[in-house]
Amino acid sequence: MAGRPHYSYEIARRKLEPALRYLRLELHDVPRPEIYASPVSRAFLDENSCHLMFKPAESIRLIKGIRNIAWVAWDFDRLTGQKKPGPQHPFADMRRMLAIPDEIWTPCEMTWQVFRSAGIANVHRIPAPIAVPKTPTRIRFPNIPPDLDKIAWINLRIGFGRYAEINQAFPSRPHRLSDIILDFYGGRQPLVITTLLRPQEPRKNLTALVGGFLEFHHEHPEALLLIKLVVDNNSDRLDNVLTGVLRSCISGYELIDSNAIWLATDYFAEPVLADLYRFSAAYLCSSLAEGQNPPLQEAMAWGAVPVTPRHAAMQDYISKANAVIVRWLRHSIDRHGTALGLDPDSSWQVCTSADVARALRRLAGLSEDARRELGMRAHATIAGDFSVASVARSIQSRFFQRR
Template sequence: MLIIIHSETNQHTIAQNLGRSEYSYYFVLKEYRPVLERLGRVVEVADPLTEVDALYEECRASGEPCVFLSFSPPHRTPVHLMCPTLPVFAWEFSTIPNEPFAGEPRNDWRTVLQACGAAITHSSYTVNAVREAMDSDYPIVAVPAPVWDRFAARGAPLQGQPPNGPVRLKIKGLVADSRKLDLNAFAPRPLRTGKGLDFHAPVREQELLLDGVVYTSVFNPGDGRKNWEDMLSAFCVTFREVEDATLVLKLTHHDAEEALSDILHHLYKNQSYRCRIVLIYGYLADADYERLVQATRYVVNTSYGEGQCLPLMEFMSCGKPAVAPRTTAMIDYLSADNAFLIDSTDELTAWPHDPRKAFRTLRYVTNWTSLCTAYRASYAVAKDDPQRYAQMAAQAVSSLQDFCSQAVAEQRLQVFLGQLFERRFASDPEMRGA
């Protein structure tokens, strides 16, 4: 079997695309690739419109099954190729786009899904949304990015154990520490005093020391779904008098000033507090990323919805319990056994790529008081109940193994692709017996 893969962002463009629309599809492709290579030959293409069908014709001539996996949302997936094409996409809203807009017929995802005849996504929540728009037996499978094996191996020596003393990280980039900043430099302009940050200074390596009860969140601050404002304000209020509570925000973006400015203003607005807030904008080598995981007691998510949430999956695979809402894709792997769950309510919103901003779907809004309660309860467990913390850590590893291990991904893809070829090629004499 030949499996052709493509993402609009690739290894050559990822640096400048961080934080831009659909950049995370490249990371999903990278995680899928080792599993796909167990199932067949894998070829990554740069230009699907010129490369895919040529490869498909070679396969037809030799009687080899061939499929093109387009790691992209349906409205960016080609539908006129001869090669069987499957979009591999994430989605975190209650409905899929079911009407055309902006002069693009593919914005009605039903058109694309019907033309492709099948699709791959990452959660049961999205499977249900697709089948509600198509029909109850539309061929779609949930295969999360299989991150568990890599991160469970990293976390095994640390599982359930607090770090012994401070953890040191080396960071090539900017670090903004609430205890070292003059926060008045980030006040509204008429009130601004003091020295801020030089966002355009040459990148240099610096050391960061983390200790105490550390909460970590990794996200793109330009992604309006992440709701970091609630995460930050609730933390500052809950731990206003708690010196050993630290919130680390590891920011993924292509522009330092754009990534940091608004968050720094919120650090100013939420004063005063004795807890610590650390913003990291820059590159972490694998060893330092592992040390950040080691220093972390809880991974935090307060988003309006997730297609799968790779950072949450990675930290939990390492044995770090979560503070997060059990909504959208997170329904598949969060529970009261591995997380401090945050209540949420739904509200009307628009599909993110709809320029009309028409209310056509739902997102899930964090209950701020419930978030504060989850922070307090998780802190108490970290400080006073090591047995429960260890149990939650073990449950996080186990739950994520069931959700996003390579073994789970391989089994689901093997069955799904096998059924696809059986349906599509059973009547094709050139493909029989391949």
């Protein structure tokens, strides 16, 4: 198995490892697969060895002489490097790169179709598995587990233009979850909505997510939005995130100063993240494109109600029966900073603040029982199609077919 540091792929690799171990496969790390070019250097491999790599297409590297499988996620309806004028880096041509390994594994049906229609023959749908608890139990205030309550959250206070320095004048003060509920919700259990995202990614559509929640919160002050930001804690410290990263990802506001939206950048160990999902009534997603969206699936596995558009990878597991669906419209890609780049010939699926607010109102309008029922169905969906055992069976069928 190989993979240079790359956040999403590192996660996919970590998640697929239990499925490979479930099959009792022997796993070895191969940090630089491209260097093994001769029989002497491949002596540690036998004829049944298989090289499984988790990398974006441009970083595909083979171990020559054995079977090579690349696990590649892709969120868009076109590949990069097609019909571009002028000289280009050979590895920027996704089609060329995807044709190099013996086989491509991709986590969702939409990507499978995009790859197939680009002429990539040997593509198979193998999602990253999700650890699914047998019966997810909910957590309510004041029974917040201590490790979850240790996490520092700061409220979203972000200024633009004339308010750009607001964080320096009035810095946000870190709160524990129980303090937030005591200070701002009178000690009553709020309607907790959670999301987890990398703020730098334009496809996460932060403006609609924050704007939609603010609109909703105006009518439903009992709601609380917890955003776990996935950032590099060495270089993207929380104050930098507020003054730098978020300001470039949210537009259309002069000032947001909300005690209902709280941010954390701390590292969450798996059990703490699970507790956060157990504490949340819903998981909110406003993405424009997704290759699998494991955080949404993990929240579903723990019984949180998905509030999300149903497009791209979400088509595989989101339905009216297990989610509150956010309305979206297909739109050409009009922003820089995506893996595809600015590409008016390609499209993604755009939902607005109004769409998010509308979906949240529907969520709030559901009874406790109806919400619990949706959460249980969400859990069952993930348990059925994305559990370690289920993905292991798909992997086994690929290996079996080969032999």
